[in-house]
Amino acid sequence: MKRKGILSIVRTNPQFITIENLNIKGMMRSKRLANSFQQIGLGNIVDWFKIKCQDYGIELRQVDRFYPSSQICSDCGHTQPMPLNQRTYHCHHCGMIKDRDINASINLKQATDYTVIV
Numbered sequence: 001m002k003r004k005g006i007l008s009i010v011r012t013n014p015q016f017i018t019i020e021n022l023n024i025k026g027m028m029r030s031k032r033l034a035n036s037f038q039q040i041g042l043g044n045i046v047d048w049f050k051i052k053c054q055d056y057g058i059e060l061r062q063v064d065r066f067y068p069s070s071q072i073c074s075d076c077g078h079t080q081p082m083p084l085n086q087r088t089y090h091c092h093h094c095g096m097i098k099d100r101d102i103n104a105s106i107n108l109k110q111a112t113d114y115t116v117i118v
């Protein structure tokens, strides 16, 4: 995500934005992941969100990095393992089918356990 991408989110003037507390240092130990993060500059994204949320008066929430946003069904709350290569969430409990990232985003929006960082 580029800085422009962050601005386009912030400019929709949401009540709040929830981000994950990603273990960037841990992920940097993986050579392949480290390479792609350097390309998109993920290390700066959280800082950019902080600055822009402050500018626009938006609450910035961060969920714990162990919050399993990808593994929870955003419809029924069922939890199941989601290997990284699985791009679609197909709930074994209620049958919901959603794109992995969209499902995770809905879970972040619905999260009740978070820290307000801005």
Ligand SMILES: [Zn+2]
Pocket (backbone or CB within 6 Å): 073, 074, 075, 076, 077, 078, 091, 092, 093, 094, 095, 096
């Ligand atoms: Zn479900």
